[in-house]
Amino acid sequence: MQSKLTVGYVLIGLVSCLTVVFIARQLIRSDFEEYVLQEEFALFRADLADYAARHGGLERALHIEPFSTFATPLEASRRWQGQPFRFLVMDQAGALLFPAGPYKAGEIVPGGVLAEAVPVTVDGRVVALAAHIGEERLVRDDVRFLGTADMALAVGAGCAMVLTALLGLAFAWRQGRPAHRLVESVRDVGTADGGGHCVELGTDDELAEMAEVYNAMSDELARCRVELGELAVLDPQTELYNRRHFDEQARQFFESAKRYEQPLSLVMGDLDLFRGLNEQFSREVGDMVLEKVAELFTRHTRKSDVVARYGGEEFVVLFTNTTRDKAAIACENIRRAVEAYPWDEFHPDLKVTISMGLADNTGLDSASAMVARAGQFLTSAKADGRNRLAGTE
Incomplete structure (x- = not known):
């Protein structure tokens, strides 16, 4: 390896006369790469807009079909083909939906990145902001064009030096x-x-x-x-989101709802007398109950809602862009589904109910305050006889 590199350095030194050609080549490449980057970015934004339009909005699209799946049939005609994308996609608050480079999903991008972001619109409505990071990624046709330009510059420098330049470049490339x-x-x-x-x-x-x-x-x-x-x-038992992830999602949705003056509702549910259930029917039955209740929560909520196991026998749901009245309907559906489920398939004497407390973001200044208020209503539901929803007043 060392001998190969040494020979390469010697050959490169012998072709120092190509310095002028190299400088000219770099100027051409720099302009061309900027053009490629802008064209690539424009194609990506167009495809992102088509993706959002097809599914009725970007948020809904993300839950229906990953963008990578949508983009796969387009890869043959797009410069940005392949993963990972080199573009940042964020909502208007700057929260990342598609991460790239050093950024992560859900992270708020720096103000400088947000200021340079370009809106992605569908029917005149901004559905997201996009920004590019990193360097361009050239496709085969681009490489062929730059190779042709290099050849023209080399010929211009003198036929005698063309052969030396080609030999040097070929050897340097190969090694x-x-x-x-x-x-x-x-x-x-x-x-x-x-x-x-x-x-x-x-x-x-x-x-x-x-x-x-x-x-x-x-x-x-x-x-x-x-x-x-x-x-x-994820919670490994129920495969719902865990408490840490829920708290982070709740915080982000609360800030977004506050910024855009949107409604947000949160319910906290707790299985009634679950400790006694474990003692009477065994922990194995209790685990099956938790898994089934998690399934019922998922079945009676939207994909845009955030459902999590908050701890033990506690479950929470964040109803995005939903008023308390509409959220109460979903909560009652969940409560009735838990009560009506044929629990005798787990044990002939088994009955399961759930108490729930519902809160919205009206008059509150944080997501944690919503959780606390929902917990207070849950306590009231327990005190009033269990198997009921409190907080709808």
């Missing part, structure tokens, strides 16, 4: 490309989307051995990240 690909892949491991990338260098030297080790580590890292990502937001 530097594998190392560059390996370095870029290693850098990707440190990003939020890193891992799972296989590098094929096509060489039989030390770099090839390093690539084999990297591929094994990358696959293992990708697997671990998937498992950790699921553990970070």
